[in-house]
Amino acid sequence: MNDEPLWASESFWKKVAIWVTAGSFLILVVLTMDSLSQTSAGGKRVQAYSVINKKIDYQYQEKLHKSIPVIGGDEFLFGQQFSEEEARQLVDLGKKTSQAKNCMNCHTLLGNGAYYAPDLTKAWLDKGWIGTDVREDLMMKFLMDPENNARTYGSNRKMPNLGITEQEAKGLIAFLKWMSSIDTNGFPYNFKTIYAEE
Amino acid sequence: MSAIGLVEKTTAYFKDFKTWVALDSTNLSDGQQLAVKYFTVAVILFVAQILFGLLAATQFIWPGFLFEILDFNVNRMVHINAMIVWMLYGFIGSVYWLLEDESQTEIVGLKLGNIAFWVLTAAVTVVVLVYLLVQIGPGKDSSLWFINEGREYIEAPRWADIGIVVVMLIFFYNVVATFTKGKWSGIAGVLTLDLVALAGLYVAGMFYMTNITHEQYWWWWVIHLWVEATWEVLVGVIMAWSLMKLLGVRRKIVQTWLYIEVALMFGSGILGLGHHYFWIGTPEYWLTIGGFFSALEPIPLVAMVVHAVYDSGSHAFKNGNHPALAWVIAHAFGNFFGAGVWGFMHTLPQINMYTHGTQWSASHGHLAFFGAYATINIAFFYLAIQHWRGGVWMGEGTANAWRWKWAIGLLNVGVLGMTIAMLIAGYEQSFIERAVEGSTWGGYFTAQNHPSFQSAMVWRLLFGVVTAAGLGLLIWDLLTIGKGETRKAKVITQQ
Numbered sequence: 001m002n003d004e005p006l007w008a009s010e011s012f013w014k015k016v017a018i019w020v021t022a023g024s025f026l027i028l029v030v031l032t033m034d035s036l037s038q039t040s041a042g043g044k045r046v047q048a049y050s051v052i053n054k055k056i057d058y059q060y061q062e063k064l065h066k067s068i069p070v071i072g073g074d075e076f077l078f079g080q081q082f083s084e085e086e087a088r089q090l091v092d093l094g095k096k097t098s099q100a101k102n103c104m105n106c107h108t109l110l111g112n113g114a115y116y117a118p119d120l121t122k123a124w125l126d127k128g129w130i131g132t133d134v135r136e137d138l139m140m141k142f143l144m145d146p147e148n149n150a151r152t153y154g155s156n157r158k159m160p161n162l163g164i165t166e167q168e169a170k171g172l173i174a175f176l177k178w179m180s181s182i183d184t185n186g187f188p189y190n191f192k193t194i195y196a197e198e
Numbered sequence: 199m200s201a202i203g204l205v206e207k208t209t210a211y212f213k214d215f216k217t218w219v220a221l222d223s224t225n226l227s228d229g230q231q232l233a234v235k236y237f238t239v240a241v242i243l244f245v246a247q248i249l250f251g252l253l254a255a256t257q258f259i260w261p262g263f264l265f266e267i268l269d270f271n272v273n274r275m276v277h278i279n280a281m282i283v284w285m286l287y288g289f290i291g292s293v294y295w296l297l298e299d300e301s302q303t304e305i306v307g308l309k310l311g312n313i314a315f316w317v318l319t320a321a322v323t324v325v326v327l328v329y330l331l332v333q334i335g336p337g338k339d340s341s342l343w344f345i346n347e348g349r350e351y352i353e354a355p356r357w358a359d360i361g362i363v364v365v366m367l368i369f370f371y372n373v374v375a376t377f378t379k380g381k382w383s384g385i386a387g388v389l390t391l392d393l394v395a396l397a398g399l400y401v402a403g404m405f406y407m408t409n410i411t412h413e414q415y416w417w418w419w420v421i422h423l424w425v426e427a428t429w430e431v432l433v434g435v436i437m438a439w440s441l442m443k444l445l446g447v448r449r450k451i452v453q454t455w456l457y458i459e460v461a462l463m464f465g466s467g468i469l470g471l472g473h474h475y476f477w478i479g480t481p482e483y484w485l486t487i488g489g490f491f492s493a494l495e496p497i498p499l500v501a502m503v504v505h506a507v508y509d510s511g512s513h514a515f516k517n518g519n520h521p522a523l524a525w526v527i528a529h530a531f532g533n534f535f536g537a538g539v540w541g542f543m544h545t546l547p548q549i550n551m552y553t554h555g556t557q558w559s560a561s562h563g564h565l566a567f568f569g570a571y572a573t574i575n576i577a578f579f580y581l582a583i584q585h586w587r588g589g590v591w592m593g594e595g596t597a598n599a600w601r602w603k604w605a606i607g608l609l610n611v612g613v614l615g616m617t618i619a620m621l622i623a624g625y626e627q628s629f630i631e632r633a634v635e636g637s638t639w640g641g642y643f644t645a646q647n648h649p650s651f652q653s654a655m656v657w658r659l660l661f662g663v664v665t666a667a668g669l670g671l672l673i674w675d676l677l678t679i680g681k682g683e684t685r686k687a688k689v690i691t692q693q
Contacts, residue, residue: 097337
């Protein structure tokens with residue numbers, strides 16, 4: 001059928017399908033390589049694990065209309081300074097624990113997960129921990145014995161006891177602190193950290 | 199009762215059940231017999247999905263319900279995993295079903311395919327039992343290898359991942375070897391390439407990483423490129439074949455449409471992946487790329503609606519399987535509204551900034567998975583059961599037709615009701631938790647405690663019960679429709 005218009009031709013659309021798919025995938029591969037290199041730990045967007053030794057805060061940028069992370073001076077975790085490798089190991093333990101305890105099927109991390117419990121992206125910086133002097137202690141107690149240290153905010157929703165050990169709890173806190181320093185393009189909007197004045 | 203007594207009793211019940219359903223497997227080819235095994239497990243998992251969904255929905259209202267017995271995270275994990283797996287079972291079954299017909303030859307390596315089915319089903323059973331009985335483990339690699347990986351949708355432990363890949367390779371071998379022995383077609387080509395992508399992408403989700411940005415980056419490769427690209431194309435293949443069988447649409451038309459759909463689907467869906475890269479630490483250019491391409495994602499779904507409705511209309515809806523055609527139409531619209539409209543509503547970064555990680559996503563998830571994938575699988579179940587009964591008439595004047603009509607009604611109303619309830623909850627969260635309170639834990643709970651959120655959760659549970667009733671009716675209908683029917687359906691040939 002030579003008089004068949006191009007838009008009705010099976011072989012034309014077959015070629016279009018192949019080229020569009022291949023082209024899109026190629027672009028994705030290139031962007032993936034760039035994104036992964038821009039987001040490896042130790043870069044500008046995703047901090048080195050040793051950032052757990054530092055004070056992490058956010059500053060609202062009027063011009064950009066979003067908050068960006070500000071890494072400040074020393075603010076040791078558990079009164080201890082960690083080398084890069086020690087910090088990586090502690091964060092790794094926390095990350096692994098968060099997966100083994102299936103946190104993501106109640107909470108969200110970077111906004112992804114389930115919606116039964118609050119987002120953990122900036123949990124380290126949340127005002128709910130009252131003050132920086134009691135924060136680590138409250139977090140440890142909460143993680144290891146959530147029932148007796150429940151933070152329900154009047155919702156009756158409690159975190160179950162997940163059998164988290166002391167070392168795992170420290171790992172989780174390190175993981176949360178490190179995660180709170182990731183530059184998430186301003187998400188969540190209008191977040192006020194524990195350091196912010198009312 | 200002794201164990202032997204229990205086994206005997208169960209066997210007797212099973213025999214009674216077989217007599218009651220009165221399905222004659224000699225009506226099925228060897229490939230189709232394997233397909234219906236997949237469909238049977240799919241339906242069982244569908245029941246599990248709804249059951250655990252109801253448990254999780256109940257916990258939103260009474261948080262003390264099953265506390266520290268079956269916690270929310272366990273119920274929710276089984277809820278979404280059962281869904282992913284039953285849909286995959288449905289797809290695999292559908293492919294085995296159409297394989298012989300499409301290739302015009304018998305399936306190569308069917309024995310291996312049967313073994314793979316039993317291996318996969320045994321593995322799924324073990325995984326679910328471990329989810330329910332062991333639930334969580336210490337923060338070690340062994341937990342991720344043997345209990346669960348703690349990653350939404352792909353929680354299956356690593357050992358099971360490897361098993362899944364092996365089973366997929368066998369499935370892939372069946373498909374490719376059969377087409378090679380028989381004959382290739384446009385549908386066969388698209389199906390094969392899509393299965394390569396489907397299996398290959400799964401591997402991207404099989405690695406542990408400390409860096410959560412990298413981990414979520416690859417995690418989305420699996421989740422997004424499965425459900426918003428390769429699954430959609432797979433459904434396009436199944437739909438193309440079904441339209442030929444149900445309505446007698448010409449091959450040239452469905453294949454041309456299929457190519458157009460592939461171009462649109464992959465053209466928008468592959469880079470549409472970017473809408474998951476707005477807030478996970480990835481560079482800002484994803485806001486532009488993800489926003490733009492995901493805004494295009496509804497276009498192929500519109501094309502699919504046009505395709506299905508036009509073909510149905512041009513054949514005056516004449517066919518001998520009304521429930522299957524009704525579910526195909528439900529699929530076309532459900533896919534467009536659930537995946538297309540509900541996805542588009544919150545996909546642009548300007549709005550997603552406030553909706554990301556709220557009940558908005560759950561609202562979209564429910565309507566999209568149901569509309570795009572549950573519906574087409576159910577349509578295929580009806581095609582299969584018709585054939586299993588010996589190609590009987592299932593059109594106008596079918597006995598007890600109220601059952602399938604009420605089932606499709608209840609399921610659609612149930613899911614739509616849940617969707618709207620969660621949308622209201624999502625709006626409320628976006629305003630109060632996000633925009634006003636700035637996403638603190640205090641803000642989160644202020645929104646959760648809000649009366650409009652609370653009542654939305656009650657409505658969600660009620661509509662969940664409606665959905666469950668619809669499912670119960672659907673299963674009853676699937677087991678009984680066409681029983682005792684003597685009229686044969688006209689074999690539809692291409693016009």
